[in-house]
Amino acid sequence: MTSENNSSSSTKRVVAGAVSASGYDVTRRKKGTAQLARERALSIKQRYVVSGGTEPPFSGRFSNGVRYSTKRRGTFNCAVCDLPAYSSSSKFNSGTGWPSFYETIDPDHVWETTDLSAGMVRKEVKCARCHAHQGHVFNDGPRPTGKRYCVNAASLTFKAAHGEGQVPSHGIAAGFVDMLSRHLRIRTKNKGGKEGAEGEEEPSARPTVA
Numbered sequence: 001m002t003s004e005n006n007s008s009s010s011t012k013r014v015v016a017g018a019v020s021a022s023g024y025d026v027t028r029r030k031k032g033t034a035q036l037a038r039e040r041a042l043s044i045k046q047r048y049v050v051s052g053g054t055e056p057p058f059s060g061r062f063s064n065g066v067r068y069s070t071k072r073r074g075t076f077n078c079a080v081c082d083l084p085a086y087s088s089s090s091k092f093n094s095g096t097g098w099p100s101f102y103e104t105i106d107p108d109h110v111w112e113t114t115d116l117s118a119g120m121v122r123k124e125v126k127c128a129r130c131h132a133h134q135g136h137v138f139n140d141g142p143r144p145t146g147k148r149y150c151v152n153a154a155s156l157t158f159k160a161a162h163g164e165g166q167v168p169s170h171g172i173a174a175g176f177v178d179m180l181s182r183h184l185r186i187r188t189k190n191k192g193g194k195e196g197a198e199g200e201e202e203p204s205a206r207p208t209v210a
């Protein structure tokens, strides 16, 4: 289910040598560089996803052991080149089984292209720097943007915000720390926060896919 080859036009392309509004070098990487990064660092599932595939819903688990449904504050970075793509502050419960955000962390960090694969016209979202596939963006999201960035968990790595504690790199301990963190946050959660941002992901019959 590769969609890269079917992208017919782009709606946004970062200029070579550019620095994003948030201060990151978003110079587009040469294809060989991105491919090398994938081969070096990524799991088989991650390689599949960042090359244009889609993971099954509710299967996502970040490469550093944090589940996609985490409520912790932080950023969700490109799994290939580590460019920050989405913030936990724009994450919401879409019920789709894929991490969902109503905006990117910086418009210069995510490249949106037209995807004509699977018999549909969709907007594909990729990392602006290395062009790793992330998912798709739809116009049925919540306020304030009305957008829904539907992203594969395998294409992202969660980086906890300062004060959210360090996460072990892998294994049972990581899952335990994440679970403990979520339980602790339930007691103090969501005082004037964004509606729907704290809900646990649950299965639904929503038809749209990442």
Ligand SMILES: [Zn+2]
Pocket (backbone or CB within 6 Å): 078, 079, 080, 081, 082, 083, 127, 128, 129, 130, 131, 132
């Ligand atoms: Zn990237």
